[in-house]
Amino acid sequence: xxxxxxxxxxxxxxxxxxxxxxxxxxxxxxxxxxxxxxxxxxxxxxxxxxxxxxxxxxxxxxxxxxxxxxxxxxxxxxxxxxxxxxxxxxxxxxxxxxxxxxxxxxxxxxxxxxxxxxxxxxxxxxxxxxxxxxxxxxxxxxxxxxxx
Numbered sequence: 001x002x003x004x005x006x007x008x009x010x011x012x013x014x015x016x017x018x019x020x021x022x023x024x025x026x027x028x029x030x031x032x033x034x035x036x037x038x039x040x041x042x043x044x045x046x047x048x049x050x051x052x053x054x055x056x057x058x059x060x061x062x063x064x065x066x067x068x069x070x071x072x073x074x075x076x077x078x079x080x081x082x083x084x085x086x087x088x089x090x091x092x093x094x095x096x097x098x099x100x101x102x103x104x105x106x107x108x109x110x111x112x113x114x115x116x117x118x119x120x121x122x123x124x125x126x127x128x129x130x131x132x133x134x135x136x137x138x139x140x141x142x143x144x145x146x147x148x
Contacts, residue, residue, distance in 0.1 A: 002084065003108035004032040008098045008128075009074060011037065016074060017145040018113050023078040025111075032084045034105045035074055037067040038097040039089065064089045095131040102138055111141040 007022055009015045026033050042059035071087035078085055086105075090097040102110050114129035133140045 001106060002030045002032050004034045004086075004102075004105040006034045006036055006098065006102045006105055006107045006110045008036045008038065008094070008101075008110070008112050008132075009071070010094075011070060014115075014145060015113050016077070018111050018143045019074060019077045021143060022111050023080055023083060026078075026083045027080055028082055031108065032086060032105070033078060034086045034088060034101065034107070035071045036088050036090065036098065036101050037071055038094045039063045039067060039091050041091050060091060063091075094128045095135065098128070098132050099135060102136065107138050109139045109141055110136055111143070114142045114144050 005022055005026060007018060022033055025031075042056040042063065067089040068087055071089070075085045075087065088101060088105075090101060098110065098112075101107075110132060112129055112132065114127070129140075129142055133142065
């Protein structure tokens with residue numbers, strides 16, 4: 001199996017800004033591009049009457065279907081027959097799941113966007129990118145789109 005570049009996406013145009021750069025990097029190389037979307041763990045919804053109105057299992061299936069559709073649409077942005085792509089949806093903590101996906105995919109690197117916050121705003125809002133960078137055992141390429 002070819003080594004992979006894991007690309008976490010959160011559904012925003014901001015996170016998708018990395019895709020053209022990853023496509024350029026992967027072109028003509030024996031690499032896989034693994035598009036990843038992480039969702040929080042679903043919970044059962046309880047109605048006012050105390051009955052389960054939506055099960056976590058049903059919610060998980062719906063989210064997985066929606067997220068896979070989204071990732072398959074993003075695959076088209078890569079649109080390079082020489083680049084093998086995969087789409088993965090995982091559930092749980094974003095940082096933990098990104099790192100787990102990278103390990104399981106045999107990632108050569110993780111490529112993602114960052115807001116590049118510093119100081120107080122970084123403390124208040126946290127940073128998935130910063131946590132991935134700190135904890136990853138493979139290189140992490142961070143891209144900050146212009147205009148931020």
